[in-house]
Every structure is written in C-alpha cells, then in structure tokens.
Amino acid sequence: MINVEIDNKNYEFKKGINLENIMEKINHKDKNIIVAAIINNRIQKLSKKIDSDCKIKFLTRSDVLGNRIYRRSLFMVMARAIYKLFPESVLAIEHSLSNGIYCELHKEGSLEPQDLQRIYSEMIKIVKADLPIRCKQFTRDEVIDIYKKQGFDDKVKFIKNCNRSKFILYELDG
DSSP, rough: EEEEETEEEEEEEEEEEEHHHHHHTTTTTTTEEEEEEETTEEEEEEOEOOOSEEEEEEEEEHHHHHHHHHHHHHHHHHHHHHHHHHHHHHHEEEEEEEEEEEEEEEEEOOOOOHHHHHHHHHHHHHHTTTOOEEEEEEEHHHHHHHHHHHHHHHHHHHHHSSOOOOOEEEEEEO
C-alpha cells in the first residue's frame, strides 16, 4: 500500500494505481475538468501509475498549467481533424491573441464556411472517440523525416541546428 496526500487529506491506495482511478475512488469534485496532476513537483498525465508515497495536486483547466495542457490538447485535436480532412494542407499555430490563438491553414483553395463546420464536426468525433495523445521519443533523423513529410521546413531547420540526439513528440491517431 502507498500513502497519498491530496488537498491536505491522506489516502491509502494499492501500489500501481493510476491517477484516473484515484480521482474516481476519492470522488474528486473537479474530476470532469481535471487535465493532469503534479506529483512531487512534476507534471504527470492522468494515466500515470503511482508506485510510492507522494503528494498529488490535480490540475484543472482553471489552473494556468492545466489550461496550457488543455489548449495543447485542443491543438492536437484540431490538427488531427484538419489533416484528416485536408491531407495536403499545412496548419501553422502562430501566437496568442487576447484569449485566442492565431492559426493559419495553408491549403489549395480558400477556406469556406462549410470547411470550418467540417473541421468542427471532425473535432467533435475525435473528442468523442477519446483517443489517447501519446508521448514518443525519436532520434534526430526520425524527427526530421516526420517534419519533412508534414511540410514543416522551419522545424526541420531548427532540429538540424539543435544539439540533441533524442526528441520527444506527441502523437494523436497518427
């Protein structure tokens, strides 16, 4: 058994329990909006298994870090929807504008209102499918190949000039 502190309360769980199961067992009030957790000062995904005593702080979309995680997840969902509908396009997620994000979609022909509706509908399908966002490690050459195939020449240039041999990328349904 392991001892876990959550919101200044102590709990005891079987070794190897994941954060999602912990939320269910304690019936956490924010379980529908929790996006990640901090365990001993490290951000962890909700599928993380706990093997030793620790302190947990769950992150919601209301927390600064939780909101960043939520937004990045939405970017992944949006990108997946766009690349499924417009495989030859390139999506550029540029910068923040007030409470929004400025994006550009480079595709053949102009973006029509019905295209936006199709993107939205595809995003809803992806969310309902509850597909996992996976963290994977790649070599420099693998990352360069991935980014070349996706048309991200600026990222290819950056990776070539980066002094690292391993990179972590996130993947959603390919």
